[in-house]
Amino acid sequence: MKGLLLRLSSLDADAAAAMRVIAHFQALLSDGAVDPVVLVRSTAGLAQCPAGLELADGRRVRFASDGVALPGVPGHVSGSVDLRPAGRVWLERDGAEGPFDALLLEWMAIAAMVGGRGRSVPSPQAADPALVELVLSEREAIADRTRALRLLGLHPGLPLRVVAVSGDAGADPGMEAVMLLARCELPAAVRVATVGSLAAGLVQPHDGTDSPAGPLREAMTERRHERLPGGERSRGLRLGVGGSVAPAQAGASWAQARIALRFAVTGVPEEEVADHDALGPLALLAEVPAARLRSEPGVRALAELSGQDGGALSLAALAAFCRTGSLRQAAAALHLHHSSVAARLSGVETALGWRLRDPNDRLRAQLALYAWRLSTGE
Structure with a gap:
């Protein structure tokens, strides 16, 4: 410190x-x-x-x-x-x-x-960015990375995960990450630093290798209900969670966390935190060049739809329906009447030429939606 x-x-x-x-x-x-x-x-x-x-x-x-x-x-x-x-x-x-x-x-x-409840887990700590960058580097010698881990107060023999955090333009993602992780009360040693335009959180559980994605989503929800001076503190925050690795492979978890971050969506409570482990084969989409993604017909159709009046709401309706598989649940998630969401989805079906009630077409639409987000950098 x-x-x-x-x-x-x-x-x-x-x-x-x-x-x-x-x-x-x-x-x-x-x-x-x-x-x-x-x-x-x-x-x-x-x-x-x-x-x-x-x-x-x-x-x-x-x-x-x-x-x-x-x-x-x-x-x-x-x-x-x-x-x-x-x-x-x-x-x-x-x-x-x-x-x-x-x-x-x-x-x-x-x-x-x-x-007030009596703290049984350590508080997340802001760390020296130079040490965190050294741990995340795959070019430095293992001996140097191990020394950096020890200086950070982390154990070189226990698995860890890396969390990537992106915030609003002009905000310090490192401070946002420290505050959010403090709410989670993770039974883990946590060190956070700003690395470039993102924050990197090194999370080393005391026992087990459970993903912190669930507690992070709960903390995001908690913050969303608290209105502070100047507006919502959680607005604009997105998180990606990397896989559990040996500390010497922290760079691999950092790469996974940044991939997962590309799938996270600002302002959508269910999608603000993306877990690389949970993405599974979907993570492979991030390896496809953006130009190739944009050339796919379904992605082109979504891009054209997004530029139309009300296009953003139509895409939000598509995302909610693909996520829930239910018109009424999608409407509840968007705080809209189900008839309004149905009308939006009808327009999406016309644009895509697919029937969203068909499981195969819904899967194609969801993949196109992910590909469109990745191709636009969202």
Whole structure:
């Protein structure tokens, strides 16, 4: 952590400040259960404004930035996050929100929910990007990769998986990845760093090799229900999960994670996290050159449809129907009336020349949809 902060300080003062926020809460979580008084008092001092916490049983804790306890209810809340199953955390900043208030609130909420139950698994850690890149490299000597693993606090003899994370343009995917993985409470050692335009998460389970895809989907759903100042924090986030490999082959899992990421779809809850193991033979589509995919008649038809008025909704209806196999379930997933979805699918059938009720044609349509997404870089 210290090495990463020094690197960031020389590159981007804002990035270093944000990492210090994360390091603060990771330190609180490292000792297990987090006392509500300690959490709120330290957050108020970090934010330099009053902070508060309401627990599920109705108890309320408030502190000023100088560490003095505040009585009663807050007069002005500048930002808040609801806790699950009940409660909330908030800041009481006068005037405009601070640049890191959303980050502070999210980590305060994580500490309140996770630390309040007593933490039995380690918190994900932001890592030195140079060490993570070394672990992921297939060109470096195994001895050098093993040394990097040890410096990261990972075991060179235990299998690991790599998770690739892509976020909104302008956002730091590394910070988004650390926050999301913190919600998962994975029984694993997790190290995260920004690598190019993506974040790479090294996930080394303490026992077993289960994929973190399921917990990641649950964490994405949880975040989607929490509206923070400035909008949805999970919007634009996509994840790809690589296979379980020996640490010396981490580069192979990283390659698989990036392939899986190409199948993940922004804004579609069921498809925001793609698992390479679950893709199976579908992953082979990623090896086909984009130009060849675009030349396939079904893909061309989808491309033409996407450019028409309402084309995006028609493709969303196709994806939902292929995923569920049911008109009503597709309509429920899209929050539309089933007759509207039926009309959209009728237009898709006309464009493709296939009958979606026919299992073979539906399979062809689903493959064409995957190929179209891959060919457009989505």
